[in-house]
Amino acid sequence: xxxxxxxxxxxxxxxxxxxxxxxxxxxxxxxxxxxxxxxxxxxxxxxxxxxxxxxxxxxxxxxxxxxxxxxxxxxxxxxxxxxxxxxxxxxxxxxxxxxxxxxxxxxxxxxxxxxxxxxxxxxxxxxxxxxxxxxxxxxxxxxxxxxxxxxxxxxxxxxxxxxxxxxxxxxxxxxx
Amino acid sequence: xxxxxxxxxxxxxxxxxxxxxxxxxxxxxxxxxxxxxxxxxxxxxxxxxxxxxxxxxxxxxxxxxxxxxxxxxxxxxxxxxxxxxxxxxxxxxxxxxxxxxxxxxxxxxxxxxxxxxxxxxxxxxxxxxxxxxxxxxxxxxxxxxxxxxxxxxxxxxxxxxxxxxxxxxxxxxxxxxxxxxxxxxxxxxxxxxxxxxxxxxxxxxxxxxxxxxxxxxxxxxxxxxxxxxxxxxxxxxxxxxxxxxxxxxxxxxxxxxxxxxxxxxxxxxxxxxxxxxxxxxxxxxxxxxxxxxxxxxxxxxxxxxxxxxxxxxxxxxxxxxxxxxxxxxxxxxxxxxxxxxxxxxxxxxxxxxxxxxxxxxxxxxxxxxxxxxxxxxxxxxxxxxxxxxxxxxxxxxxxxxxxxxxxxxxxxxxxxxxxxxxxxxxxxxxxxxxxxxxxxxxxxxxxxxxxxxxxxxxxxxxxxxxxxxxxxxxxxxxxxxxxxxxxxxxxxxxxxxxxxxxxxxxxxxxxxxxxxxxxxxxxxxxxxxxxxxxxxxxxxxxxxxxxxxxxxxxxxxxxxxxxxxxxxxxxxxxxxxxxxxxxxxxxxxxxxxxxxxxxxxxxxxxxxxxxxxxxxxxxxxxxxxxxxxxxxxxxxxxxxxxxxxxxxxxxxxxxxxxxxxxxxxxxxxxxxxxxxxxxxxxxxxxxxxxxxxxxxxxxxxxxxxxxxxxxxxxxxxxxxxxxxxx
Numbered sequence: 043x044x045x046x047x048x049x050x051x052x053x054x055x056x057x058x059x060x061x062x063x064x065x066x067x068x069x070x071x072x073x074x075x076x077x078x079x080x081x082x083x084x085x086x087x088x089x090x091x092x093x094x095x096x097x098x099x100x101x102x103x104x105x106x107x108x109x110x111x112x113x114x115x116x117x118x119x120x121x122x123x124x125x126x127x128x129x130x131x132x133x134x135x136x137x138x139x140x141x142x143x144x145x146x147x148x149x150x151x152x153x154x155x156x157x158x159x160x161x162x163x164x165x166x167x168x169x170x171x172x173x174x175x176x177x178x179x180x181x182x183x184x185x186x187x188x189x190x191x192x193x194x195x196x197x198x199x200x201x202x203x204x205x206x207x208x209x210x211x212x213x214x215x216x217x218x
Numbered sequence: 219x220x221x222x223x224x225x226x227x228x229x230x231x232x233x234x235x236x237x238x239x240x241x242x243x244x245x246x247x248x249x250x251x252x253x254x255x256x257x258x259x260x261x262x263x264x265x266x267x268x269x270x271x272x273x274x275x276x277x278x279x280x281x282x283x284x285x286x287x288x289x290x291x292x293x294x295x296x297x298x299x300x301x302x303x304x305x306x307x308x309x310x311x312x313x314x315x316x317x318x319x320x321x322x323x324x325x326x327x328x329x330x331x332x333x334x335x336x337x338x339x340x341x342x343x344x345x346x347x348x349x350x351x352x353x354x355x356x357x358x359x360x361x362x363x364x365x366x367x368x369x370x371x372x373x374x375x376x377x378x379x380x381x382x383x384x385x386x387x388x389x390x391x392x393x394x395x396x397x398x399x400x401x402x403x404x405x406x407x408x409x410x411x412x413x414x415x416x417x418x419x420x421x422x423x424x425x426x427x428x429x430x431x432x433x434x435x436x437x438x439x440x441x442x443x444x445x446x447x448x449x450x451x452x453x454x455x456x457x458x459x460x461x462x463x464x465x466x467x468x469x470x471x472x473x474x475x476x477x478x479x480x481x482x483x484x485x486x487x488x489x490x491x492x493x494x495x496x497x498x499x500x501x502x503x504x505x506x507x508x509x510x511x512x513x514x515x516x517x518x519x520x521x522x523x524x525x526x527x528x529x530x531x532x533x534x535x536x537x538x539x540x541x542x543x544x545x546x547x548x549x550x551x552x553x554x555x556x557x558x559x560x561x562x563x564x565x566x567x568x569x570x571x572x573x574x575x576x577x578x579x580x581x582x583x584x585x586x587x588x589x590x591x592x593x594x595x596x597x598x599x600x601x602x603x604x605x606x607x608x609x610x611x612x613x614x615x616x617x618x619x620x621x622x623x624x625x626x627x628x629x630x631x632x633x634x635x636x637x638x639x640x641x642x643x644x645x646x647x648x649x650x651x652x653x654x655x656x657x658x659x660x661x662x663x664x665x666x667x668x669x670x671x672x673x674x675x676x677x678x679x680x681x682x683x684x685x686x687x688x689x690x691x692x693x694x695x696x697x698x699x700x701x702x703x704x705x706x707x708x709x710x711x712x713x714x715x716x717x718x719x720x721x722x723x724x725x726x727x728x729x730x731x732x733x734x735x736x737x738x739x740x741x742x743x744x745x746x747x748x749x750x751x752x753x754x755x756x757x758x759x760x761x762x763x764x765x766x767x768x769x770x771x772x773x774x775x776x777x778x779x780x781x782x783x784x785x786x787x788x789x790x791x792x793x794x795x796x797x798x799x800x801x802x803x804x805x806x807x808x809x810x811x812x813x814x815x816x817x818x819x820x821x822x823x824x825x826x827x828x829x830x831x832x833x834x835x836x837x838x839x840x841x842x843x844x845x846x847x848x849x850x851x852x853x854x855x856x857x858x859x860x861x862x863x864x865x866x867x868x869x870x871x872x873x874x875x876x877x878x879x880x881x882x883x884x885x886x887x888x889x890x891x892x893x894x895x896x897x898x899x900x901x902x903x904x905x906x907x908x909x910x911x912x913x914x915x916x917x918x919x920x921x922x923x924x925x926x927x928x929x930x931x932x933x934x935x936x937x938x939x940x941x942x943x944x
Contacts, residue, residue: 072788076805080263084648085801096263099256106249147250155243161236180245191251212254 067136074135077101078128087128091118094126098135103144107181113138149213156205166202262748264806266689268755269710271800272762274657276853323374323490325367328483339365341372345418348445352411355404355438363483366441370490373444376451377497382529383521384455384502386422388724396424396510396720398684398692398703399459402433402475405735406707406717407442413733414719417446417454424502426684426703427459427512427642431470433706437479440491458498459512460642460660460685464488464533469857474913477866485866496530500641503678507726510682514644514700515672516662517652519637527634645686646695646702666696673699679726691718692730707734711754713747756810762798763811764830765850769797774823787812787819851882852916858882859912869909 077097081089089097094117095110105113117130138144159175160167169192176183176191183191195208330338336359337350351361361369388394395414400407415421425443430436447454460466467473467488476491477484501511501524509521643661647653650665669681681700687709693702707717713734721729763770773793777785785793790812791804804811812821813829858878863870870878876895883890 072805076803077260079803080260080267080806086649095252096256096259099253100260104249104253106245107252146253147246151246152250155246158239158243175240175244176248179241180248183248183251187251187255190255 067140070136070139071132073101074132074139075128078131082128088125089128089131091122091124091126094131097131098138098144101135101139102146103138104146105144109144149209152209152213153206156209160205165206166200166204169196169201169203172203258748261752262689264803265748265752265755266710266714267802268759268800268807269714270687271802272758275800279851279854320371323367323371323486325364325371328362328364328367330362330364334362335359336361337365339369341368343369343372343445343448345449348442348449349416351445352408352416352442355435355442356408360479361438361441363480363487366437366480366487367483367490369441369444369448370487370494372448374490374494374497376448377494377499378530380497380499381525382500382527383525384499385506386424386455386502386504388505388722388726392420392422393721393723394422394424394504396426396682396703396722398426398705398717398719399428399687400425400433400439401428401431401461401706401709402436402439402472403706403708403717403735404433404435404438406705406733407439409707409717409733409735410705410719413731414721417450419450419453422450422453422455424455424457424504424510426510426682427457427498428461428684429456429459430472431461431467432709434471434475436472436475437487444494455502456498457502457510457512458495458500458529458642460658462495462498464492464495468860469853473860473866477868478913481868488866492533493530496533498529500524500529500638504722505724505726507678508680508682508722509673509676509678511641512683513640513642513661513685514646514664514683515668515681516636516640516644516664517668517671518633519640519672521676523634524637524641527637529638532635532638643685646683646700648695666699669696669699680728682720682728687715688718689715691716691732692720701728703730708736711751712736714751714754752810756807759802759807759811760830762800763794764827766797767827770794771823771827773797783824784820784822787821790821790823851886854885855882856912856916859915863912868912870912871909875910 077100078087078089081093081097083089091114094114095105098105098110098113113134114126117126117134119127119130156167157163159172172195173188173192177185177188192203194212195203195205197204337347337354339347339351339361354361386394395410397407397410411417417423423446429439429443433439443454443456447456461470461472464473473488476488480487501509501521503509503521639660640662643658644655645658645661645663646669647663647665650667652662652664652668655661655663673679673681679699682703683700684703684705686702686704687706688702688704691704691707694700695702701720703718703720704715705717705719707715709715716732716734718730718732721731723729770793773796774785774790775781777789777793787805787808791808794804795802812826855878858881859870863874876892879890879895879898
């Protein structure tokens with residue numbers, strides 16, 4: 043009879059888990075749907091493929107460009123139309139979120155990354171140095187991306203990037 | 219064969235390691251930053267949707283209001299005072315020929331005092347006149363009414379001899395510059411002139427409509443454009459926009475601006491502008507290949523027909539629709555929330571062949587009850603009768619008094635009117651086809667197949683249009699066959715969008731130049747501009763929410779039968795959309811609109827309303843019950859005031875004030891008691907002679923942002939100013 047009790051408890055636990063996960067999944071679907079809708083300009087459950095990166099990132103993910111391309115390849119039509127349908131986006135995005143793929147960059151790691159670039163350990167970087175790194179290494183920035191970052195990062199009086207301050211300003215609590 | 223000593227290899231290895239580390243670091247930084255930018259983009263897009271939704275909802279409102287007036291016009295006894303009040307929107311009381319207007323608009327009797335320090339214009343205008351004018355406006359000076367009327371008079375004379383469609387060629391390797399909507403943004407026009415050069419024989423321009431409304435320098439823009447056109451009539455071309463329409467101006471600020479700047483002669487100026495607007499050309503064609511017009515096209519667009527019609531007969535477009543158009547009426551017409559663009563096509567009731575007399579009723583009777591059958595009938599009759607109301611036959615003075623019941627509608631008139639409205643009001647859509655544009659209430663949505671067909675039919679290669687605000691100032695669509703160009707930067711708010719203009723050379727390849735006028739010399743970073751626009755949008759949204767308070771509370775209470783005062787976030791979102799019909803992502807916006815939540819995703823909605831907004835301390839008005847109506851319908855209210863203010867004095871009497879509310883209450887099909895109206899009137903300071911200043915009254919009811927919002931604003935700006943101190 044203890045075995046029977048065990049089965050009952052297990053069964054109850056599974057049901058509970060199913061209910062919870064159903065609620066979780068439902069909540070997830072709504073979040074994904076809301077984000078998708080913002081770019082669904084024609085209200086026909088499709089978005090331009092070029093907005094997918096924005097949508098995925100706005101849901102809290104931090105993919106690299108390469109990872110993004112992989113996801114897009116997965117959700118595109120067999121014959122790419124330039125549009126992504128919600129029916130294909132939803133399951134993939136749900137999985138991504140449930141698996142916690144493309145985790146965020148924590149502030150301390152970000153700071154370390156800047157410190158690595160600051161080889162002389164001065165506590166700041168020249169705009170030219172940073173530009174060189176970010177437009178030539180990794181997944182290079184476009185000129186526009188670089189300019190936009192510099193406009194926020196460079197101290198106009200000293201023409202230097204005090205990256206510690208920059209990082210803390212940029213990671214201030216975002217209301218969204 | 220050695221590769222060198224041990225030390226260099228070690229150095230190489232360290233170097234390689236460093237390279238690897240820096241590459242990984244760069245990748246990390248890039249990954250992080252791109253996510254940050256994406257979140258900002260999401261916020262910006264949401265903000266944009268808010269502004270657009272509210273704007274389109276406002277336009278819908280306007281259509282309904284004018285449709286209502288049209289209805290009133292048809293069904294009130296000729297003697298009724300209400301009818302007289304609004305009769306001059308739809309009828310031209312004066313039936314003079316154009317040439318008989320000239321003495322009325324004569325400027326000669328207007329004296330220019332010695333104290334006037336602004337520019338003095340001499341006619342015919344010279345280049346130095348214009349540069350003097352531009353300089354004066356840069357310094358916020360105002361042109362004297364005498365010169366305004368003189369300049370407008372000359373413009374009117376010029377426009378009357380211009381064809382409906384202007385043909386331009388890029389001979390002599392001239393590049394033509396094309397500007398889109400300016401909407402009273404003088405600084406944008408000046409910026410374009412600065413970047414691109416003043417209009418001249420070497421620098422021809424096309425201005426594609428919507429010069430006025432919304433911005434605060436509409437009259438100055440008009441004066442500059444008209445002046446340039448007078449001096450360079452072969453090189454400066456103007457197309458009419460949907461805002462070059464005196465009815466639209468009543469609502470969107472141009473009328474108010476002119477009356478404010480020209481207290482004595484404003485009315486005359488507006489009247490003359492009414493004529494000028496109707497005489498503005500409708501389109502420009504470059505090298506017979508590129509078509510430029512303000513709104514767009516439809517599947518029936520026919521340039522041959524357009525070239526032949528009498529454009530000045532279409533004074534206003536916003537009215538009841540004729541055959542082939544759509545009729546939207548009252549509350550039954552709320553469009554599907556899921557998309558402002560999604561259209562529910564209205565099917566007409568079976569075409570009425572019998573036109574029997576309908577009992578004429580007084581306003582009083584109407585506000586009490588209307589039967590559905592009667593509504594149907596009236597709708598039908600208005601469809602047929604409405605045309606003659608605004609597409610007037612100037613040569614037939616009798617028409618303004620024609621009985622709508624017996625009016626014969628000529629098919630050709632209907633066709634011509636539709637051509638014009640389609641050109642000025644339509645928007646492109648991504649799907650094929652052509653459907654009525656119910657969001658705007660006029661024109662249509664047209665698809666890429668229609669573009670293809672119309673361009674082919676007319677042997678054209680490109681359509682350039684404006685009419686829609688774009689974040690980058692321009693946008694291609696329909697396989698790059700359609701180009702939207704919008705020249706008013708910061709249209710919704712500082713930082714909301716860029717403006718742009720087009721340079722077009724003999725190769726007819728459009729080259730776009732973007733810009734953004736900024737009030738301070740410092741450029742806003744992406745984060746700052748998004749933040750600022752966002753705050754503005756949210757403020758506007760909060761006003762809408764507050765204005766619909768009782769409907770929202772009813773909707774919430776349906777989900778809260780036990781009156782706990784609390785509902786789930788999910789239900790909050792659903793109920794809000796049901797009431798407001800703005801098609802906005804309420805779940806995404808929730809965190810920005812609901813501060814006072816929430817244990818486990820629940821919201822106390824009464825607390826929420828308390829937090830939403832504080833208004834100007836006019837708390838006595840809370841008793842009148844009219845407060846909410848005030849907020850929700852303040853645009854309509856202001857429009858009605860201005861219509862009633864027939865002498866454009868900016869003042870109305872108490873009786874007129876009362877009649878305004880009565881009109882509004884009929885339109886809204888709600889009861890507003892005389893007592894409520896008198897209470898409202900009593901709470902306002904009247905001028906000694908018992909009149910109400912419209913501007914003061916409207917100002918008193920602007921929502922003031924709550925203190926929470928203000929503190930958050932301060933917090934954000936202080937963090938942002940870490941690197942950018944002004």
